[in-house]
Amino acid sequence: MSDEHDLQALWKMETTDGRTVDAVDIASSLACHTNRQFLTVKLFLWIGLGILGVTFALDVANTFGYWGGGAIWFVQVGMALLAVVFTVYGICLLADIEKLERADENLLERLRRLRRIFRRRVEIWNLMWAASVPLMIFAINSAVDNQNGHFQINRPGLFTAIQIASFIFIYAVTRIGQYPLVSEIKILMAELERGNGEEIATLPARRRRWRFWFAVLCVVLISLLLWAAWQTWILAH
């Protein structure tokens, strides 16, 4: 039975009777919708690109606003450049994911693209996206301060702590949000590359872990919201 010809002869006997569908059924199937495969990552990308767009616009406005303002002018220019670099990176990543969704590359090329995107590029983008929110907040503050006449950081220590905290928090939210998709893709890649299907068995435990961290995140977010509402109420009264 080792002869290839025998195997091919046997394979030819595999019929698709009972499964054959007519042209009308094929046409009606095309009206169905299916979920895009990499929706979570693309969603974070689109939101990130939106934030970077706003940041860039504010930074450009601020470079005019702080014209001749010394160090703060250079900071605004640097931030605008950073926003451009992050945006270009995000757009390239988005294009790469679109190519992945078309699924018309050869199998190994697609696997390489999957590896490149999910082992490296998405990880780098997560850092950029986490940095983009503090960048935008800083750009907004700078614009408001410019309206008031001058830029000033009243409490540098607190300011730095808030920036770092928001970076870490957004990074954690992103990682937790993307975890189901990214872990599935990594397991799939391990199986495709090394024929290692054992990791699939770890998926239920991973999901349970994810649900736990997602719940923790929700509690933290709700607590922060309540705290902010409480502080606002105290200030108002």
Added chain:
Amino acid sequence: MKDSRQATELRDTFVASIHQVQGILHRICSLYTWTPEERQDLWQEILLQLWRTYPTFRGHSQFSTWLYRVALNTALMHRRSRMRRNPTMSIDEIEPPAAPENMSGSEHGVRLLTGSIRELEQLDRAVILLRLEEKSYQEIAEITGLSEGAVSLRLVRIREKLRKALASKGYSGENYVG
């Protein structure tokens, strides 16, 4: 008006092409799924994926190369749906094979062959499927991205695995083939 007519023509051409080659797609579905429901899901997913990318298929490669690439890539990724729904499928959920006494010898042989191919690694499954569909080494290389030499080596290894798998299931080709 013109756009709508073009869209209809595109759809009709696509449907006619798929209607002709649906056997290939059904065979891919049966090698990459374990239950009839999964098979139906994958069939639907492959159709939609082919339709989604059809407008960008401009004849840079042969129609069959494009078709196999999209269908196999979709089948490989379809594993994710199963991982999400049921990562550790129990033996009870797998479609039971028909009893050999109710089948002709060749039917039994095809079932065993299909079952043995399903046990292979995913990429090996794609390579042997293409070879069984009588694709040349060059075409297999174009679809998978392997070199022709690698295809040849892999096929030797896969055939050996299949021979052992079929033998372990008590199948001897001489009884049924020829």
